[in-house]
Amino acid sequence: MELKNKFMLYLKGIAMGAADAVPGVSGGTIAFISGIYEELIDSIRSFNITGLKLLKSLDFKGFWEHINGLFLIILFAGIATSILFFSRIILYCLVHYPEMLWAFFFGLIIASALVVGKKISQWNSKIIFSSIAGIFAGYYITIAVPAQTPETLSFIFFSGMIAICAMILPGISGSFILVLLSKYEYVFTAVKDFNMAVIITFGSGCVIGLLSFSHLLNWTLKRFHDLTIAMLTGLMIGSLNKVWPWKEVLKTYTNHKGQIKPLIEQNILPASYFEITGRESYVFYALALAAAGFLLVWFLEKLTIEYPDKS
Structure with missing residues (x-):
C-alpha cells in the first residue's frame, strides 16, 4: 500500500470515528x-478458523496477510485518533449548535x-422492494421507544452483540441501539x-457480534x-x-451526571421551531x-476514485 493510500485510509478512519461520536450517525455510513465498506467487512470476517490455524502454527506473517492487518490497523488508528481528539468538539456542537450539526449530517447522509x-447494477421489482423495506426498517428504529430491560450479564452480552452490529451498518447508530435497550447510560457508567x-x-x-455478523454481511454482499x-x-x-435538524422534545431522561437529555423527539418545521423551543432555527447556516x-461526500467519492485502497 502506497504512502498516500495509507494516509487516505487513516483520514477515512478519522471520519468514521467522528461519525460514531454522534448519536444517530453510524461509522458504517x-x-x-469512502469505498472501504466491503473490504472492512471482508477483513473482519478473516478472523476465522483459517486465521486461528495460522496463529497456531506461529505463521504470524501469514496471519497478518490473511486478516488484511495493515488495512485494519491504519483504519482503527484513525478511528481511535478521532475519538480521542475530535469527539469532544462534535459533542460540544451537539449541545450548543445541534441544528447546524444535524443539518451537516443530514446533507451527508x-x-x-x-x-x-x-x-446497484440493475433496478427491478425485488431491488425496489428491498430498498423500501430498508426505509421502513431505518425509520422504525429511529422512532422506537426505549424499553425497560434487565441488567443481567447475559443481557449485557446480548446488548454488545446488537450494538456492534448496528455500528457497522450504514445509517444505524450503535449508541442509539443501546439507548433503545436502556443500556447506554448503564454501559457508560460501567466504563467510568x-x-x-x-x-x-x-x-x-x-x-462475537462483530465476527459473526461480518460473516453474514459478507455472504449477503457476495x-x-x-x-x-x-x-x-x-x-x-x-x-x-x-438527523432532521429541528426537533421538539417530548420526553427526557436524566443521565449519570444529573443532566437532562432528550429521549423521545418529534420533527418540526424550522418556521415553528423558535415558537415551540425558544431556540433559533439557524435556517441559513443549516442549509x-x-x-x-453533501459536497464532502462528493469530495470523498472523488478521492476514492483517484486514490483507491490497494493492499
Whole structure:
C-alpha cells in the first residue's frame, strides 16, 4: 500500500470515528461513502478458523496477510485518533449548535444514499422492494421507544452483540441501539467506574457480534449484492428521520451526571421551531452546512476514485 493510500485510509478512519461520536450517525455510513465498506467487512470476517490455524502454527506473517492487518490497523488508528481528539468538539456542537450539526449530517447522509445507490447494477421489482423495506426498517428504529430491560450479564452480552452490529451498518447508530435497550447510560457508567465484569461481558458480546455478523454481511454482499446494497441504501434514507435538524422534545431522561437529555423527539418545521423551543432555527447556516455535508461526500467519492485502497 502506497504512502498516500495509507494516509487516505487513516483520514477515512478519522471520519468514521467522528461519525460514531454522534448519536444517530453510524461509522458504517462513512465506510460506505469512502469505498472501504466491503473490504472492512471482508477483513473482519478473516478472523476465522483459517486465521486461528495460522496463529497456531506461529505463521504470524501469514496471519497478518490473511486478516488484511495493515488495512485494519491504519483504519482503527484513525478511528481511535478521532475519538480521542475530535469527539469532544462534535459533542460540544451537539449541545450548543445541534441544528447546524444535524443539518451537516443530514446533507451527508442524503449524498451517501445516492453514492451507495449507484453501486446497484440493475433496478427491478425485488431491488425496489428491498430498498423500501430498508426505509421502513431505518425509520422504525429511529422512532422506537426505549424499553425497560434487565441488567443481567447475559443481557449485557446480548446488548454488545446488537450494538456492534448496528455500528457497522450504514445509517444505524450503535449508541442509539443501546439507548433503545436502556443500556447506554448503564454501559457508560460501567466504563467510568471500571466495572470489569460489565466491561468484559459487553466487550465479549461486541467481539462475537462483530465476527459473526461480518460473516453474514459478507455472504449477503457476495450472493445478493444488489439486494443488500438496496436494503442498506433504504436504511440510510430511513435514518434521515433521526438527523432532521429541528426537533421538539417530548420526553427526557436524566443521565449519570444529573443532566437532562432528550429521549423521545418529534420533527418540526424550522418556521415553528423558535415558537415551540425558544431556540433559533439557524435556517441559513443549516442549509449551508447541509450543502457542505453533501459536497464532502462528493469530495470523498472523488478521492476514492483517484486514490483507491490497494493492499
